[in-house]
Amino acid sequence: MFPALFSQPYVVALFYSFFTLLAFAFYFIFADMSYCAYICPISAIRNAFSRDSFMWLGSYESACRTCTTFECAKACEFDQSPFNFDKNNSMGDCTLCMDCANSCAAISYKAKGSGFSLLKPIRKARNVDVWTYLLLFAFMTLTLKFTAVWNHAPGGEMLPWMWLTHGFSQAYPRSPVRFEALFTLLFSVGITLLLAGVGFRMAARTLKADRSRIFREVGYAYAPLALIASLGVAGESFFTRYFHSVINGFIEAFHLPCHFIAPLATPQTPWLHIFVFFDYLAVGWTLFLLWKRVTLFAPEKSVSKHLVTTLWLSMLPVFYLGLTFFA
Ligand code: SF4
Ligand code: SF4
Numbered sequence: 509m510f511p512a513l514f515s516q517p518y519v520v521a522l523f524y525s526f527f528t529l530l531a532f533a534f535y536f537i538f539a540d541m542s543y544c545a546y547i548c549p550i551s552a553i554r555n556a557f558s559r560d561s562f563m564w565l566g567s568y569e570s571a572c573r574t575c576t577t578f579e580c581a582k583a584c585e586f587d588q589s590p591f592n593f594d595k596n597n598s599m600g601d602c603t604l605c606m607d608c609a610n611s612c613a614a615i616s617y618k619a620k621g622s623g624f625s626l627l628k629p630i631r632k633a634r635n636v637d638v639w640t641y642l643l644l645f646a647f648m649t650l651t652l653k654f655t656a657v658w659n660h661a662p663g664g665e666m667l668p669w670m671w672l673t674h675g676f677s678q679a680y681p682r683s684p685v686r687f688e689a690l691f692t693l694l695f696s697v698g699i700t701l702l703l704a705g706v707g708f709r710m711a712a713r714t715l716k717a718d719r720s721r722i723f724r725e726v727g728y729a730y731a732p733l734a735l736i737a738s739l740g741v742a743g744e745s746f747f748t749r750y751f752h753s754v755i756n757g758f759i760e761a762f763h764l765p766c767h768f769i770a771p772l773a774t775p776q777t778p779w780l781h782i783f784v785f786f787d788y789l790a791v792g793w794t795l796f797l798l799w800k801r802v803t804l805f806a807p808e809k810s811v812s813k814h815l816v817t818t819l820w821l822s823m824l825p826v827f828y829l830g831l832t833f834f835a
Pocket of ligand 2 (some may be wrong): 565583584585586588589601603606607608
């Protein structure tokens with residue numbers, strides 16, 4: 509993925525040292541954990557994942573209604589108001605540190621159905637959450653899918669990004685850039701943005717609504733596609749590409765007296781297909797959520813408009829389903 513320069517330990521050490529120092533600098537420049545809230549991308553990814561969580565932090569409304577101290581908010585270093593989480597159907601930038609729970613017994617932390625918050629309107633819906641889902645899908649799920657299943661399948665060299673990879677590898681044989689990873693990634697991002705972009709544009713036309721509002725409020729439906737499908741692809745990649753690479757890396761790095769090991773599976777290994785379950789689950793759940801969130805977004809529109817809008821927005825999951833079928 510990265511230039512070969514990043515394979516060298518001291519470059520990686522410098523890379524992380526730089527960002528650690530930067531983190532310290534931001535910590536002192538900005539108060540109240542603003543590095544975590546506004547700079548660190550992990551925060552956006554954590555918030556995205558929390559939508560599929562089984563657990564939910566909220567508060568007992570009967571106690572909060574008469575509260576005058578708001579100890580929970582005072583205890584929160586992240587400037588959150590947990591008494592509003594249920595009302596907003598959003599846990600904001602909560603890190604689940606539980607400081608608020610130590611300050612007041614009215615904080616609740618309950619198991620709920622996974623992704624239950626996606627079935628309800630989300631007050632203060634945020635573009636950044638939807639962008640996180642789309643980019644996670646593009647960078648992780650789709651890129652891994654192409655790499656693990658498609659790039660080296662029979663005829664894979666005819667895929668446009670592999671065709672470019674061959675061309676550039678021949679033209680620049682000494683380049684430290686790994687062209688296959690680069691072009692697979694660029695095409696994954698391009699395809700994702702194209703299908704999602706056309707879907708939102710056509711949805712806005714169908715509903716005669718503001719495109720950015722549809723993006724922000726309906727786009728949460730792509731959460732399972734980004735989060736659940738990635739589990740299946742990551743599982744496949746672990747057995748076909750990464751497990752033996754990690755073990756062999758240790759053997760090589762520490763001169764262990766062992767033979768290098770072969771991959772645990774190939775893309776053709778029959779039992780590897782159990783991971784396809786995650787793909788079907790993710791696509792099915794995304795299609796259901798698209799329908800649900802479209803009807804929540806425009807309840808006054810007819811069923812046929814809901815259906816057409818859902819179909820336009822389904823291009824991305826249906827494309828992914830096609831990849832899974834023909835893999
Ligand atoms: S959780 Fe406790 S401190 Fe916070 S608003 Fe409710 S009663 Fe008040
Ligand atoms: S769990 Fe931590 S971050 Fe979340 S609201 Fe409570 S104190 Fe704030």
